[in-house]
Amino acid sequence: MDVLSLIDTWAWIGWLVLILVFLVVEMLTGELTFLMLAGGSAVGLGAGVLGAPLWLQVVSAALAAVALLVFLRPPLLRRLHRGADARPSNVEALLGLEGLVLSRVSPAVTGQVKLANGDVWTARSDGDTRLDPATRIEVVRIDGATAVVRSKPGGTPMRIGPS
Structure with a gap:
């Protein structure tokens, strides 16, 4: 068994680890960036479960993460901060x-x-x-x-x- 097929066989574990790491970092930052990256990693995991090769998993994860960052994160941040106090401080x-x-x-x-x-x-x-x-x-x-x-x-x- 060569290294690439071994990585391809066990890639789902890597996707799970990435998702968990991104979620933990998101809990510490709260800016929704790492949540979007975790979503992209979930798409990569889903592609792997459906039998896609590793290169397609990575491409689909990257495209999904970029799409989430560009299209979903800004409206979520606006909604999250809409009740924020606009008065100057410090x-x-x-x-x-x-x-x-x-x-x-x-x-x-x-x-x-x-x-x-x-x-x-x-x-x-x-x-x-x-x-x-x-x-x-x-x-x-x-x-x-x-x-x-x-x-x-x-x-x-x-x-x-x-x-």
């Missing part, structure tokens, strides 16, 4: 947030600002302006642990967090 939630200068802020010297969410941040100004205490500001970007802010003109006085 650093993105700070961008555009208003606040007040607590200690002088300039491009060269970092000061402190208190943001509308109650957080106190180390800050520096955006541009060539110096911002004195009690100046209203807006967060432009976050550089590491420093908020880059600019003056926010006029408006009504704002209450920032619990004092």
Whole structure:
């Protein structure tokens, strides 16, 4: 018995192992990619059970996996994430947030600002302006642990967090 016929005879075990490995990895990732690959492997297993040669099993598994990834995964992901919270979080939630200068802020010297969410941040100004205490500001970007802010003109006085 030569090696190729031996592999062809026992290929179904390889397909089962691939399916199990892909399913375990899918449980860890949850992005449906490995689920689609497991589906392709199931098609390869089915082709082998029906008596297809090994090369046809591999081709059918690859074509099925690609088809599942292209046509089935995107609508499943949209359905899975349709109720997701679209509000920004982490650093993105700070961008555009208003606040007040607590200690002088300039491009060269970092000061402190208190943001509308109650957080106190180390800050520096955006541009060539110096911002004195009690100046209203807006967060432009976050550089590491420093908020880059600019003056926010006029408006009504704002209450920032619990004092």
